[in-house]
Amino acid sequence: MASADLNSWQxxxxxxxxxxxxxxxxxxxxxxxxxxxxxxxxxxxxxxxxLEVRLPDPAQPGExxxxxxxxxxxxxxxxxxxxVQLEFTTASKAKEPRAAKPPEPSLFGDPEPAAVPAREPSxxxxxxxWPARFAAQDRLRLNTQYTFENFVTGPCNRMAHAxxxxxxxxxxxxxxxxxxxxxxxxxxxxxIQAICHKIRANRPDVSLLYVSCExxxxxxxxxxxxxxxxxxxxxxxxxxxxVIDDIHFLADKDRTQEEFFHTFNTLYQSQKQVIxxxxxxxxxxxxxxxxxxxxFKWGLVVRIDRPSYETRVAIVQKKAKLRGVDLPEDVIQYxxxxxxxxxxELEGAVVRVLGYASLCNRYVDMxxxxxxxxxxAVAPSRNITIQSIxxxxxxxxxxxxxxxxxxxxxxSVALPRQICMFLARRLTNRSLEEVGAFxxxxxxxxxxxxxxxxxxxxxxxxxxRGLLEAIERDILRT
Numbered sequence: 001m002a003s004a005d006l007n008s009w010q011x012x013x014x015x016x017x018x019x020x021x022x023x024x025x026x027x028x029x030x031x032x033x034x035x036x037x038x039x040x041x042x043x044x045x046x047x048x049x050x051l052e053v054r055l056p057d058p059a060q061p062g063e064x065x066x067x068x069x070x071x072x073x074x075x076x077x078x079x080x081x082x083x084v085q086l087e088f089t090t091a092s093k094a095k096e097p098r099a100a101k102p103p104e105p106s107l108f109g110d111p112e113p114a115a116v117p118a119r120e121p122s123x124x125x126x127x128x129x130w131p132a133r134f135a136a137q138d139r140l141r142l143n144t145q146y147t148f149e150n151f152v153t154g155p156c157n158r159m160a161h162a163x164x165x166x167x168x169x170x171x172x173x174x175x176x177x178x179x180x181x182x183x184x185x186x187x188x189x190x191x192i193q194a195i196c197h198k199i200r201a202n203r204p205d206v207s208l209l210y211v212s213c214e215x216x217x218x219x220x221x222x223x224x225x226x227x228x229x230x231x232x233x234x235x236x237x238x239x240x241x242x243v244i245d246d247i248h249f250l251a252d253k254d255r256t257q258e259e260f261f262h263t264f265n266t267l268y269q270s271q272k273q274v275i276x277x278x279x280x281x282x283x284x285x286x287x288x289x290x291x292x293x294x295x296f297k298w299g300l301v302v303r304i305d306r307p308s309y310e311t312r313v314a315i316v317q318k319k320a321k322l323r324g325v326d327l328p329e330d331v332i333q334y335x336x337x338x339x340x341x342x343x344x345e346l347e348g349a350v351v352r353v354l355g356y357a358s359l360c361n362r363y364v365d366m367x368x369x370x371x372x373x374x375x376x377a378v379a380p381s382r383n384i385t386i387q388s389i390x391x392x393x394x395x396x397x398x399x400x401x402x403x404x405x406x407x408x409x410x411x412s413v414a415l416p417r418q419i420c421m422f423l424a425r426r427l428t429n430r431s432l433e434e435v436g437a438f439x440x441x442x443x444x445x446x447x448x449x450x451x452x453x454x455x456x457x458x459x460x461x462x463x464x465r466g467l468l469e470a471i472e473r474d475i476l477r478t
Contacts, residue, residue, distance in 0.1 A: 009036040009053075012075035016068075027068075030056050039087070050085045050222070051076065061088035085218050142210060145322065146193035152318050152343075154311030157187055160302040164191045168198035171206065171241050171273035175300035177264075179247075181278045182304035183469065185344030188277040191304075192243050195275060199241060208241040213249035217256050233259075237266045243275040247296075252287040264295055274299075280473055281466075305465060307343065312336035315343055319350045327353075331369045338376050349373055384427045384475060386420070386438045392474040393420050396467065405440040418450035419468065425451050427475065 017027050033056040038049055053072070055061065064072075069086060076084050148168070153161045160182075166174035178195075180188045196210050211219075216236075223232035236242065242263075250257050267274055278285060281303065282296035307315060313336045320327045327335075331353070339349045356372035357364045390401055397416040404417045417439055424435045425447065432444035458465045 008076065008079045009034070011079045012072060015075040015078065016071045049080070049082060050087065052087045052089055055088060055090050057090055060090060064088050085222070142193050142196055143190075146190045147197050148194045150318065150322065151187065151190055151194060152307075152311060152315045154307055154314065156305035156307050156311055157191075160188075160191055160304045163300055163302050164195050165198075167273065167275065168195045169202070171195075171199055171203075172271050176268065176271070177274035177276055177296060177299040179276045179278070179282060179296050179299065179301045180304060181281050181301070183279060183306070183342060183473070185342030186304045186306065187343050188304055189245055190343075192245060192275050192277050196241075196243060206240045207238070208243070209236070209239050210243040210245070213244050213246045216244060216260070217249060217253060220256050220259055233263070236263050239267065239272060241273040241275070242267055245277050246279070247276040248278040248280060248285045248288075250288060250292070251285055254289075257289050257292060261289070261292055261295075264292070268295070268298070280470070284470060284473075303466060305462075305469075306341070307346075308459075309336055309340075312340065312346060315346050316350055319347045320354075323350070323354060325354060325364075327364060328366070330366050331364055334366060334369050335373070338373055349376065386424045386428060386430060386435065389423045389427065389475055390420050390438075392471050393423070395474070396471055405438070407440065418454055419471070421447045421450035422454035423468075423472065423475065427472070 013027065013031060035054045037052045037054060039052050055064075069088070073084060073086050076086070148161075148165065151161060160180055163175055163178060164180075167176075167178050180191060182188045193210065196208060199206055199208055219235075220232060223229050250260060264274060276296065281301060282288070282293045285293070313332055316327070316332045316335045320332070327350075335346065335349045335353065339345050353364060353369050353372045357368055360368070362368055390404060393416050394401060394404075397412070399413055399416050403413045404420060406413070408414075421435055421439065424430055424438075425432075428435075430438075432447045436442035436444055436447045454468070458468060
């Protein structure tokens, strides 16, 4: 086991601290005392390193949040110039003899052998014992707040919520597979983790595994490199419920797609539940094999939309009460008005208001909320141009840019032009006059009319709303 470069760790911490400082957050002080150890020697042609971060006592790996873990991994990859896989341990644990180490607890606290009942041998040969190398700390932990009781329902997510409840009650029989897709921060991870909590509470004997797709890919790579494919297959194919978050991460990974295809078939044919989430519907995941797209559609595919104003109000109320605070009604309405993107940013706005009140030693009122959220009142620039918006819209419609900039008013031209104006208002900081000028010198009233019309269509036409979200995803990916 080789010691990694101390400078690499310090440089990575500096990068992460710079990101966190911009958000008004400080890194835990004990991270500076952590050490970095490379668990596998780097070989020629190898682009993945397994690094162990040894935390000083009494810090625990559980104190490293998923967001912090991701930030540290990105920073280390930037510093060392190659992909890395991080594991977090404590200094005292690292000193213990390997043979004396007790069995790791499972995701829900049960011993590993009890989580997987005896099975028949697979067609590939005898099933190996549950591999110790896939310890519980390598799994994506469940958020204890992500339960059905804490989920706010509304028109935007009612169908997804009902489907998730049904799967939680009858895994393997209600909807299989269940495929939830939504933009960032709209609650898909909350729902699939709520299913896990419900299944485990009602049926503790069920063997259930919840991982991110990135973990699935990394474990598959590690299994190939270590010659433990059989152990990998045993882990993922001898389950009652397999839940994979962000399945779109499979895009452009041909060999991993092949492995997941056979894993999916094994579970599905055994009537075991498969639950998947993605940022887009199956057919819009780029470079995903058609046979996987087809299988993802075998069950129920459900979209979660952006929350309406009423739902946003309910979300703000719920997030505040979970922190033991009753916000004034006008403050709740203000937050729901200023933040209209997703649930995660709504929760962030609540945290910011409460934190600002605590730091200033003031009561929460409208004036304080406006001060705390003053930078959210004006949408930030995302470096998106009107031209890039027009290009994305034109890919979906049989029109040319010259048509959009012409005086033509035919529906085949007017609708994509209005969509462009709506998205330009939403995604850029361009003024009404600048947007109108791009589309043939139209005045600001034309842009406002287009914005109102598209908003009405989004509210009343679910298929059109889905198309608009797909166009926006295309824009944000460029």
